[in-house]
Amino acid sequence: MKKITLLVLLLFYLNSLTAQTSIQGTVMDEISYLSLANIHIKNTTKGTTSDDQGNFTLKVKKGDTLAISYTGYQTQEIVIDTQKFIEIILENExxxxxxxxxxxxxxxxxxxxxxxxxxxxxxxxxSPSIFPNPSSDGIFHLKMPSPYKEVQVYVTNLLGQQVMTKTYQNVDATITLDVASMKTGIYLINMVADGEHLPTQKAIRK
Structure with a gap:
């Protein structure tokens, strides 16, 4: 009987460690709320974006690390403990x-x-430039600011989920990104060129 009780207690304990809960938050700078800020759980494909008032809701578990990013601002990371609400104030680059x-x-x-x-x-x-934008056929061209040996491209949707990764070698001027198979909507294009993080671009798939 004692063994069964201990087993039940252990299961409850393990479940509490992995149990998910909803956390709410607001993303802003020193002046106003930031809409479409990217909030994702590190080392996962889970995430979301803030609304017009900078608000967001996301299911997390204790120990998760949230990474909050927005073009032109320094990325901030927060480790989840017992918070139910967090206020994130991003600083300009x-x-x-x-x-x-x-x-x-x-x-x-x-x-x-x-x-x-x-x-x-x-x-x-x-900064890279993207054209045409919006694109009706899902084909985008990224004009790079300078030549690079290697460019890694990460495409995420507005939920913060990574939907495509691609690596380009010996990039001279322009690279082509094909998201024709994806649904219509807004996608965020993140690029790492020769180890340098370039400003995020917003691509609209019509």
């Missing part, structure tokens, strides 16, 4: 790093306005 990548700016003497122009030019220069 460092502008200093962007400015320093341009060693010889064309204009440096007109104050903050010219610095703003310099930053925008640098972001555009280092």
């Amino acid at each position: 460092s502008l200093d790093e962007i400015i320093l990548t341009d060693r010889y700016p064309r204009k440096i003497s007109c104050g903050s306005y010219v610095y703003t122009i310099t930053i925008i030019e640098e972001v555009i220069k280092t």
